[in-house]
Amino acid sequence: MIEVTGLRKQFGEVVALDGLTFTAPEGQITGLLGPNGAGKTTCLRTIYGLLKADSGHALIDGIDASKQPLEARRNIGIFPDKFGLYERLTAREQVAYFAALHGLEKQAGEAAVQQALERLDMLAIADRKATGFSQGQRMKVALAQAIVHSPKHLILDEPSRGLDVMSTRILRELLRELRGQGTSILFSSHVMQEVAALCDQVVVVAKGKVAAQGTTEELCAQTGETALEEAFVKIIGTDEGIAA
Numbered sequence: 001m002i003e004v005t006g007l008r009k010q011f012g013e014v015v016a017l018d019g020l021t022f023t024a025p026e027g028q029i030t031g032l033l034g035p036n037g038a039g040k041t042t043c044l045r046t047i048y049g050l051l052k053a054d055s056g057h058a059l060i061d062g063i064d065a066s067k068q069p070l071e072a073r074r075n076i077g078i079f080p081d082k083f084g085l086y087e088r089l090t091a092r093e094q095v096a097y098f099a100a101l102h103g104l105e106k107q108a109g110e111a112a113v114q115q116a117l118e119r120l121d122m123l124a125i126a127d128r129k130a131t132g133f134s135q136g137q138r139m140k141v142a143l144a145q146a147i148v149h150s151p152k153h154l155i156l157d158e159p160s161r162g163l164d165v166m167s168t169r170i171l172r173e174l175l176r177e178l179r180g181q182g183t184s185i186l187f188s189s190h191v192m193q194e195v196a197a198l199c200d201q202v203v204v205v206a207k208g209k210v211a212a213q214g215t216t217e218e219l220c221a222q223t224g225e226t227a228l229e230e231a232f233v234k235i236i237g238t239d240e241g242i243a244a
């Protein structure tokens with residue numbers, strides 16, 4: 001389980017997180033939905049220990065990544081907001097590098113890499129160097145890196161950006177399959193359809209706080225709307241920065 005309690009983070013005058021509190025349970029997909037600048041990336045970066053909160057804490061199975069980063073990261077897969085690839089390495093080599101970082105030995109590592117590449121339908125590009133890869137192909141490499149060690153928790157910052165329809169479907173199937181295996185999945189998105197189609201729980205974030213929380217149906221019932229998009233607009237009071 002991922003537990004976020006009273007997280008606060010300020011950058012100069014900007015309050016990015018203002019007492020954010022929620023949990024992302026095992027075997028569920030939790031979506032962080034919020035307009036631009038709501039604090040989603042700051043929250044995810046704090047959970048995996050890239051940022052230190054001013055107060056409050058984020059725990060992964062009880063472990064605070066800001067205090068015990070190695071222990072916490074062993075059990076999480078991360079698809080970050082910004083990632084870099086080694087242009088001279090093939091997709092397979094990039095994923096193998098992450099397998100090795102997570103301590104997977106040679107044969108087990110090779111098998112895990114092959115499985116991740118197959119799951120994401122990447123065999124056609126597996127042995128090509130990253131130079132010249134499209135944005136979507138780059139995203140897939142980063143996704144494969146996030147799942148290669150079969151983490152118990154998966155944190156994804158806008159995972160479908162840049163993916164075409166087929167790749168988005170592959171991503172959705174992958175997330176559902178991992179949920180079925182008990183993985184706790186937390187992802188941020190602006191995309192209503194994606195959140196409505198995938199999430200067991202939606203955490204609506206605005207100005208660094210939880211503005212509402214529940215299933216899509218609960219959020220619609222709370223606001224008297226029939227669609228998540230309308231419910232979202234009612235909750236945060238604007239339609240700025242969202243995508244249908």
Ligand SMILES: Nc1ncnc2c1ncn2[C@@H]1O[C@H](COP(=O)(O)OP(=O)(O)OP(=O)(O)O)[C@@H](O)[C@H]1O
Pocket residue numbers: 011014015016034035036037038039040041042043190
């Ligand atoms: N390193 C930083 N320095 C200064 N301000 C920052 C920094 N990182 C984030 N912020 C500010 O904190 C607020 C929250 O940003 P964050 O990136 O977490 O939002 P977000 O919900 O992920 O937005 P988006 O959907 O646009 O990616 C914004 O006002 C942003 O400008």
